[in-house]
Amino acid sequence: MDELPPPTPPAGGDQVIAGPDGPEDAARPQTGGFGPSAAGAIAAAVLALVALGILWADGGGSIDEPWAPAWDLRLSFALDGLAALYGLLAAGVGALVFTYASAYVPRHLAADGRPREDEARLHAAMVLFLVAMVGLVTSEDLILLFVFWDLTAIASWLLIGFDRRRREARLSALMAMLVTTVTAVLILIGILMLRAEYGTTQLPELLRVAEPSTTVTVACALIAIGALAKSAQVPLHFWLPRAMAAPTPVSAYLHSAAMVAAGVFLLSRVHPLIALEPGLLDGLIVVGLLSMAVGGVLALAMDGLKQVLAYSTISQYGYVVTMLGVGGAKGAAAACFYVLAHALAKSALFMTAGAVTQATGAKALSATGGLLRKLPLLAAGSAAAAAGIAALPLTIGFFKDELFFAASAQRSTELGVAAVLAAGLTFAYMARFWAGIFLGPLRSPVRAPLERRLVWPIAGLGVLVVLGGIAVAPFAELAGDAATVTNGAPVDLHVAYHLDTRTENLMALGAWSLGLLLLAARPAYVPALAAFARLGERLGPDRLYWVSLRKLNELSDAFHDFEVRDLRSRVSSVIVPASVLVALGVIVTPTGGVYVVGAVERDDLPLVVALATCVFAAISVTIPRQHIALTLTLSGVGFSLATAYALMGGADVALVAVLVETLFALLFFGVFALVPRSVLRREARRRSPDRNRWRDGVVAVASGVIITLVVWSALSRPVPKxxxxxxxxxxxxxxxxxxxxxxxxxxxxxxxxxxxxxxxxxxxxxxxxxxxxxxxx
Amino acid sequence: MRAGPMVRLVARSLLAPSFAVAAAILVKGYADAGDGFSAGAVAALGVMLQMLAFGRERVARDLPLHLAPRVAMCGLAIALGVLIIPVLAGGAPLEHWPPPGEKPIYIGTLELITAVVFDIGVFLLVLGACVAIIDALARARAAEEEVA
Missing domain, CATH: 1.10.1220 (Arc Repressor Mutant)
Structure with a gap:
């Protein structure tokens, strides 16, 4: 077997033969019809699709309602070209994936021994994601956009961690959540920097007034980092392969058309701002190329079906990021069209991987093969999708690469060469993926017939991919409108087949030949791939994530262990740092005019008596040894203080003080009632060791002196007018x-x-x- | 453990007055000393005194102790409502009605303003939380005795 071991031990879905939803479970068909929650989810997605479609055909639309005028926040949504592209993708792919999920999830749950009702959780989170995504893409206000951004992170956490009894699933969900939300804080910082500079978070206004400046550059860089992490770009890509622990419908939705798409969406949304600083665009190209390379190479190395697709997604979004970095009309057009073509094809491929696992129980390329005759419709649908990713003619993918090649070659020869290399890699791993499942000897027989709902959505997407390769105009128009928003200037997106020797065609031919060569020569470089994968595992950012997570945990544990050791350390961990700060404050405060002793007049006599009582009670607290007596003496201090408040005219404060004292006295009595009498008696007789007595005395006197100084200086300061x-x-x-x-x-x-x-x-x-x-x- | 007859007599005769005082503090809060917190504490004190004097079981027969957590959550919900509703209506959080300058509606000398509603939320929360905590501790104690 020349296949690699899975690169990361805890990554889910890697086993060659499935564990929990293994063969015997997969053999038991679960044709239970639609669950009500699944039907609801599908209806929601179809509704969103139809509503967005009608609105968009109607020329878009916008809502602008004040949200919190005091904070200058508005609920402003607009359906422009970019929002239409991503919204229609999220809703359309969503409708198909939800249909697929309605058959997949009951099988998945049955294999895991979970009740069928649990599917409602998944569908609810899916719909939450859809809603968040539609909200995200239509937001005109950056704060609003950020709210939806975090909502997608929460929904993705719920979805990736759906198998919450599995440790891997929980860890993967946490990782995806941490990577995308910690970087989301950077986005928020960026947004607030823009707000501080220009006094608004309304995007149209920002685009109008923003000018090149360091603030804008830094803010855009921060926003870009958050967006790149969401799109799983190197070096923040490591969460995506792990997120394959999610059930397949989740991967098919989140990691093709929704979650990872959100990252490049944000980049497209703020692209005119990013374009103010050419250095940022160059940075995007670097990140995109790195992701293309790392994702492509590892996709070629992986064995797990979903792992291949995960690395492929990293690589494919690398293309999009590179195109956004190239910028201009051509770059924007290529990026938007690429997102559209990729989302359709990749969700079909994810669903294929799930369907194959459901049919045969196999989860890896090394365990599958020869399924072409057994599952012909699945093979045809996924062939169209794989051809779409590999950019073969007669698929929508051909045009995505045509635009990509044109934009790269126009930018520079080096980038053109890199584009051909990347496309060659893509061709190689896609061919290997599809051929590994459907061609060659039959490795795992089909044990369970597949429901139609597990196959038809794939076929439907396959038809769309081919349709886009024949009648590309509507797709090109949608992408062109999106590109217009991205570019900030009109983009005329035209694609067609040209049977001549123009650069793009030659580049495509070069890519395919390179892909075939890579495929043929695979045995020669498999050891190198394995070494690369192992290196990434040892030294990669994934490793850094785990180490930093563990160290942070240890630090937190150390603090926590000290704090909760006993009551004294818990109280002192709050009081000691606080009093040190206060003491420092008193020391550095200028003392001119404070520490004055005011005159005592005859009217003050009651107050003096009350305070004297208080002092007397406070000293008396050190004497009693019985718990009840001690409590009563303590209450005495409080009550005399309350009297002082009342005499000073603070009736409210006095009332609260009396109430609190009474409450505490009763609480103490209640607690004493819980403690056995013998324990109370023993504790009352116990004397603390001399060493402790000295220490306690010093601490008491020191804190008393400091408090006195603080109060004295505060009271003798003249009250500001x-x-x-x-x-x-x-x-x-x-x-x-x-x-x-x-x-x-x-x-x-x-x-x-x-x-x-x-x-x-x-x-x-x-x-x-x-x-x-x-x-x- | 049972308190002596004197304590029981005093405790029982203080229950109704403590609720009356709490109501007075709450209603008069905006004109005089006191607010929702004090009112809640006074009412909770009345209940706690009963529990100290008669024991949890006896009090649970007369007063709906098991409702305390729900009372607290209701209070929180009321306060949250007063906080959120102005935001939904386009104002700042916790913007009170009537706005400055407008005459509030009077019932006798009682003014109808949303700040009082907020205070009622605070009152319910403090009362519910205090009683619920004491009740939880008392039940724990009862359970321990059963085990022993």
Missing amino acids: DGMAERHVALTEVAHAKATVTAILADFRGLDTFVEITVIGVAMLIVMAAVRTRRRA
Whole structure:
């Protein structure tokens, strides 16, 4: 067997013969008809497709509603050419993939021993993804776009981790989520930089006013990094092969027409901004070429069906990124057309891989072969799709490469050569993929007949791919309209067959010959491929991800272990850093005019008495040894403080202080009631060792002194005339209130109050959950 | 463990007044000292006192303790509603009605303003959360005794 071992140990779907949904399970057909959730998902996708289609045929449309005017956020959506292309792809491919999923997922669940009802989760997340995708592509506001961007990340996490009992699936979902959301933060930073510079996040306005500057360049670079990570471009590509742990319909949708497409969509959306800095465009070309090379070479090396397709996707989106880097009318046209052609063909191929696994139980090229006669319709549909990716004539793929070659050759000879090399690689791995499944000796027999819904969507996409190769005009028009938006200027996209020796045709011939050569010479360089794959595994970014994740986890554990060791370390981990900061603040604050001793007048006598009581109570706390007495003495401190507040005119504060003291006293009594009497008695008699007593004394005195200094300096400072307090008092009347404190809590600082009560609610849930688990234990 | 007769007498006779005081604090919050938090704490104190004096089982027969978490969540939902609805209507989060300058609607001396609704949410949350936490601890204790 000359095939490589799977490159990454935990990557799912790599086993030559399937584990959990293995042969005996695959042999049991699950023809259960449509589940209600599947029907709903398909209906949603068809509805989205029809709505988008009608709207687009009608000349687009836009919605612009204020969202949060106070923050200058608008719900502004517009269906322009770019939105139409990606939206129609997401909805159209979605409709077919959801149909496929309606038959696939019940089989998948049955093989895993899970109830059929679980399919509703998958369909719901798929529809969430579709909605997020449509929202993403139609957003006119960058903040809105970011919200949908994160929504797609959440949906993809749910989808990739659908087999949540499998560790690999969970880890893969986490990886995809981390890589795409951590980089999404960069996008947000970029957006906010643009907002700070130009005071708006409305894209049309930004495109109008933006000029070349360092801010714009940095912001665009950050946005581009996030977009490239989403499109699985080198070096942030490693999550995609892992994400193959997802059920096949998820891969067919996310990793052809939706999730990875979102990255290049964003690049296209902000392309006029990126194009302000030629250096960024050059960077895109470099990343695109690297992804083309790495993805193409590894696609040739892989054995797992879905692994080949995953690396192929990396490589294919490398083409698109390169074209966006080339820019101009030709680059934009090539990029948009490429996305369209690739999405149709690649989702069909993913579904083919799933159908083959369902039929035979085999998951790798080394375990399949000779299925042409057994599954003729599947073979025909996927042949059209594979030919589409490999850019053979009479498929839509031919034109994608024609545009690609034209744009590359126009840019420079070197890029033209690179384009031919990449296309040759693509031809080789696509031919190997299709031939490996359908030609040669029969390796795994067909054990279970396939439902029509597992085959027809593939055939349908195959027909589309061929249709695009014959009557390309509607596809070209859609891509041309998208390219117009990308380019920021009208793009005239024309493709046709030319039977002459123009450069593009020669380049295509060169690519095919190179592909055939690569295929024929494969045994000669397989060891080199294996070495490359192993090198990537040892030193690649995937490795870096795991190492950094582990180190971060260890750091977090170390902090956590210290913090939760006992009550004292938990309290001190909050108080010690806080008090050090406060002490530093006091030390560096200028002391002119503070630490003054004011005059004590006769009216102050009650206050002085209350405070003296407080001091007396505080000192008395050190004396009692019985728990109840100690609690009561502590309450005494609080109550005398409450009296002081009341005397100073803070009725609200005094009321709260009394209530809190009472609550705490009752809580303490309640806790003591839980502790056996003997334990309480023993603890009351225990004396702490002398060493601790000295330490505790020093800590107590030091913190007392610092607190005294802080309070003293704060109180003796003159109150600013137009401070926050005065403003709040003045505003109280306006807010229909007579009590300022209440108005602050419910109105001026209402958001804080809301967060605080949320914390209380969460604390309640935690206590209840903790008690429940303890009882169960 | 049962408290003595005196404590029980005082506890029982304080239940109704504590709720009355809580209601007063809540309603008068905008004109006088007190707010939803204080009101919730007063009401919760009334309930906690019952539990200390009579034990959880006895109180659970008279008062719907099991509803406490739901009360708390309702409070949170009300507060969230007051927070979100202005945003949906195009305002800032937690924008209160009536706006400054407009006369609120009066029922007697009680003013109808959304800030009071928010405060009621706070009240329900504090009351529900306090009672739920104490109830959870008390039930844990009862379960432990059963095991022992």
